[in-house]
Amino acid sequence: MQRWLGDIIRRNEARLLEYRRMGRAFRRDVLAVASLIVIIAFALGAIFAPWLTPYPEQGEGEPNLSEKFSPPSPEHPFGTDNLGRDVLARVLYGGRSSLSIGLMVVVIAVAIGTPLGALAGYFGGWVDELIMRVTDMFLAFPPLLLAIAIASALGNSFTNAMLAIAITWWPWYTRLVRAQTLSLREREFVAAARGMGVRTPTIIARHILPNVMTPVLVQATSDIGSAILTGAAMSFIGLGVRPPTADWGAMVSTGRVYFLGQPWFAAFPGLAIFLVTLAFNLLGDGIRDVADPQTRRSVQ
Amino acid sequence: MTEPLLRIEDLYVRFRTDEGTIRAVNGVNLEIMPGEMFGLVGESGCGKSVTGLSILKLVPHPGRITRGKIWFRGENLLEKPESAMREIRGRHIAMIFQDPMSSLNPVFTVGHQITRVIRRHHHVSRREAWERAAGTLDDLGIPDPERVMRSYPYELSGGMQQRVMIAIALSCGAELLIADEPTTALDVTIQAQILELLNALRIRRGVSILMITHDLGVVAETCDRVAVLYAGRVVESGPTDAVLQAPAHPYTQGLLNALPRPSARRKSLQAIPGSVPGGIEEIPGCPFHPRCALADDLCRSKTPIMTPVDSSGAHLAACHLIGKSEG
Amino acid sequence: MAFVEARDLTKHFVIRRGWFARPTVVRALTGVNLEIERRETLGVVGESGCGKSTLGRCLIRLIEPTSGQVLFDGEDVLALHGEELRSLRRRMQIVFQNPFSSLNPRMTVRDIVAEPLKAHTNMRGSELTARVIELLRQVGLNESHLYRYPREFSGGQAQRIAVARALALNPDFIVLDEPTSALDVSVQATVVNLLEELQAELGLTYLFISHDLSVVQHISNRIAVMYLGEIVEMGNAEEIFHSPMHPYTQALLSATPMVDPETRRERIILEGSVPNPANPPSGCHFHTRCPAAMAFCADEKPPLREINGRLVACHLHE
Secondary structure: OHHHHHHHHHHHHHHHHHHHHHHHHHHOOHHHHHHHHHHHHHHHHHHOHHHHOOOOOOOOOOOOHHHOOOOOOOOOOOOEOOOOOEHHHHHHHHHHHHHHHHHHHHHHHHHHHHHHHHHHHHHOHHHHHHHHHHHHHHHHOOHHHHHHHHHHHHOOOHHHHHHHHHHHHHHHHHHHHHHHHHHHHOOHHHHHHHHOOOOHHHHHHHHHHHHHHHHHHHHHHHHHHHHHHHHHHHHHOOOOOOOOOOOHHHHHHHHHHHOOOOOHHHHHHHHHHHHHHHHHHHHHHHHHHHHOOOOOOOOO | OOOOOEEEEEEEEEEEEOOEEEEEEEEEEEEEOOOOEEEEEOOOOOOHHHHHHHHOOOOOOOEEEEEEEEEEOOEEHHHOOHHHHHHHHHHOEEEEOOOHHHHOOOOOOHHHHHHHHHHHHOOOOHHHHHHHHHHHHHHOOOOOHHHHHOOOHHHOOHHHHHHHHHHHHHOOOOOEEEEEOOOOOOOHHHHHHHHHHHHHHHHHHOOEEEEEEOOHHHHHHHOOEEEEEEOOEEEEEEEHHHHHHOOOOHHHHHHHHHOOOHHHOOOOOOOOOOOOOOOOOOOOOOOOHHHOOOOOHHHHHOOOOOEEOOOOOOOEEOOOOOOOOOO | OOOEEEEEEEEEEEEOOOOOOOOEEEEEEEEEEEEEOOOOEEEEEOOOOOOHHHHHHHHOOOOOOOEEEEEEOOEEHHHOOHHHHHHHHHHEEEEOOOHHHHOOOOOOHHHHHHHHHHHHOOOOHHHHHHHHHHHHHHOOOOHHHOOOOHHHOOHHHHHHHHHHHHHOOOOOEEEEEOOOOOOOHHHHHHHHHHHHHHHHHHOOEEEEEEOOHHHHHHHOOEEEEEEOOEEEEEEEHHHHHHOOOOHHHHHHHHHOOOOOHHHOOOOOOOOOOOOOOOOOOOOOOOOOOOOOOOHHHHOOOOOOEEEOOEEEOOOOOO
16 A cells, blocks of 8 residues: 555656656746736636626626727726727627637547547558548538538527537648657557557557647647637627627627727727737647657756 | 878867756867878767867857867867858868768759859869769769769668768868768668778878767778777777777777677677766766776876877877786 | 478568559568577578568568468467467567667656556556566666656666566567667677576577677577578578678678677678669579679579578579
């Protein structure tokens, strides 16, 4: 019992040291750290919006038309919109739908794409042919059009918008993971495992998947930004999040009409989209630099 | 006595990394005579490649030459500006590497690459350069030079690629060729061809060659003199036969004993205990003392200097035991 | 009967460059016959592309031979399937050239060495760890190395981890595919010594593949010399080293740089390089580079025949 406990502690110690080393490398990357701070700030802003701003998401009951289009002021730092709602409050609340669309789309896409890619790459032959031809079909479809088709078939809602984007997204992960698996399959540690008589599912779980997770994580992080962008584009054209729920894409869409006179209405949500997308892309680059054990060889 | 073509004096190279400063080269001294094949031998991490790159001032980032002089044709290369070094590289001193494929540009034909180097250093027409390149290849015993020159690097075998690298190195008439593990990636029968070629060049053209290798056999069969490098220091140097037949330094002895030999089949090999130091922590005294069976207190505190081993004065070793009673 | 036996073992790799291009057939291994006795080391030497690695991998069925037979302790290896094959794998293992590519960089030493045990036994938890420690000690490492990652080790130590993993299931036969080629001389010596000690202690049978004749002659009882997918000479290691009969063996030996002047031979420099195995020369594959080639060497392939207790495939020895 004692020994078993010590075992676990020592084993975690190795992992901990590994994470600590990664942490140190990451902290040296100024851009990645700044990106992480931006993302965390937006996430906290979205979660704690009710406590951060005195204004509710959808205005105070009746539209307060007397206060519409007030320019940025101490009272309304980002100004107000065409219905007199506080833009700062709506940017904060809008982070909820944008960030969760980005995150969920990528989670669904990775969950579908990774196992399919690993199977196609590891087994090859007809399994590969079948899986890859199906992904080709999905890739050949214009993503926005497919999303529109799904939204019109299943109804216009937040969940359907998310599903629609995810369905156009997973083939990229299948391709990425398949390519990685193809090269991993030829690596000697996989040959060694086969030679030892390790069963195929175990080989995929222990040797293939952990080694494809780094590129997948990097890709996924950058993709959250793109998914947010696509989500914004969908609500911009009126699919997905429905008013009066706050959403960055929808706000830019409504605000663009007033852009010449009242630029703050569209500019601040637009800036939010820009910042978050950029932050996720830079964070992805940072993770890639840190997580690859090959690039950080430290010989004892 | 003739002047050496190249003299390295007290060379130090440091690499500043996150883990600490790596002392890659720690006071190397050596001289290469005109027309000589000089072997620089040691295990991985001993600083042999870095020494080679220092001569051309091509030490990669984050490495820096922190001390020393490199005399070539009466001038200290380390004081020369980068523009003057570009003139020297290729024109006077050329270098070839273990992997010729990574030194050749895959999108240009071999002929294009050789003529470009020639035209960089000499004012000749494209046709003259092409003929000169073909002449060099022919001189290197390459059959059908015109066909090779019209080929892309990947169309050639490893041995042929290395020959092309040698042709590029020599097409401008360099006096010194630095060959960094030129045959390590090649099969033995191809290695034999390349070594033969280098030897012929030295004899016919009087080119000096600095042969950087880990292979004592290659040194034994090709080099006139040899320096054994350990932890960035020359620990033994002298005529090849003297050093390899009567090694004076315990490290050289250890390396030779570790080699499998036909005379001692199925007897266990003598390994050197411990491993090569990483270069970060400073070892007081003789750098080899932690692995040396003969080390005493003097070895642990004082760094030995190069001392003549025999009466000839040509064979030197850096070991406190030299001169003490044998045994 | 021999412990490991290959009969007419052949492996052709088919390379397709596209749907419409004609596939190229690379003859990596052609009709190889050999026998390895229990507790023996058979060395296999040859240059790149001679098929030595393919031979090793076919013997333990890491790749499927195109045709031929492999008998392991009397059992027909190529006839086995599924669980039968999996359980036979306990008895044959492989050690590769570069430990940093044969050890999964994301696994700790404990997980790496424990992997074959997990696949074949019910050992888990502390029992498993105890066995891993025992194996590490056997190869000169200890429990302080358990939870480290491969990249934290030097090449020689990492290769010891690979050896420990190969020993985990108490195998009888180990294919050593250039196990010391990536190591420095002084480290190579420690690994060669370790392999020899383990063989004596555990009664192992080795197939030792290398391009380096001096290492092969040191460790092997018998040597097989390969050229373009075929064995051209096979016999007692010492005899082959001292009096090679096949012109290729002679050239190979003379080209190997030797430190001692007394073992140095007159250099035989071969012309050209190894032909493309997709399109091997007619007759004797070696005739295009052979200094002693005769006219009919290009037409007629010399069979491997026994001469003074040695097998040689050359028209000069008829």
